[in-house]
Amino acid sequence: MSAQYFLLISRQDSLACVTLPHVLHRQDRLRVESDPQTATALLRQEPPDVVLVALEEDDEDAALFCATARHYSRAPIVMLVHNSAREQITRGYRLGADAHIDLPCEPRLFHARLDAILRRT
Numbered sequence: 001m002s003a004q005y006f007l008l009i010s011r012q013d014s015l016a017c018v019t020l021p022h023v024l025h026r027q028d029r030l031r032v033e034s035d036p037q038t039a040t041a042l043l044r045q046e047p048p049d050v051v052l053v054a055l056e057e058d059d060e061d062a063a064l065f066c067a068t069a070r071h072y073s074r075a076p077i078v079m080l081v082h083n084s085a086r087e088q089i090t091r092g093y094r095l096g097a098d099a100h101i102d103l104p105c106e107p108r109l110f111h112a113r114l115d116a117i118l119r120r121t
Helices: 015-023 036-045 060-072 086-094 107-119
Strands: 005-009 029-033 050-056 077-082 099-102
Touching (some): 015 107, 029 036, 050 086, 050 107, 060 077, 077 107
16 A cells, blocks of 8 residues: 555553554554644645554543544544543544554554555545
8 A cells, every 4th residue: 555644632641652563554644733723733734544543541632633624624533542441432433434443553553544544444
């Protein structure tokens, strides 16, 4: 698959921030943003191939950002879930997410899930 551009919306101390740069393919680009307003501006300037939203315990803003991302982008939205309540995951789906991946995740499975999501777009 060709190189992809991913936008990760995440707190700086998130497991996704630590894990993702080591899991993505070398040719892929990853932009990490912790501020929802800046992330929204990025969605309008340079649409990513996939929006990744790190959904963690007690992080209400992340699930809500799914609605914002859906408003400004047609890119698939994937929730990266680590120790999150199922209610937050359900809320993320209701607000516009297309899929979720539990973290930590084996890299081959992570790529297979992303590739499947990208094939549908």
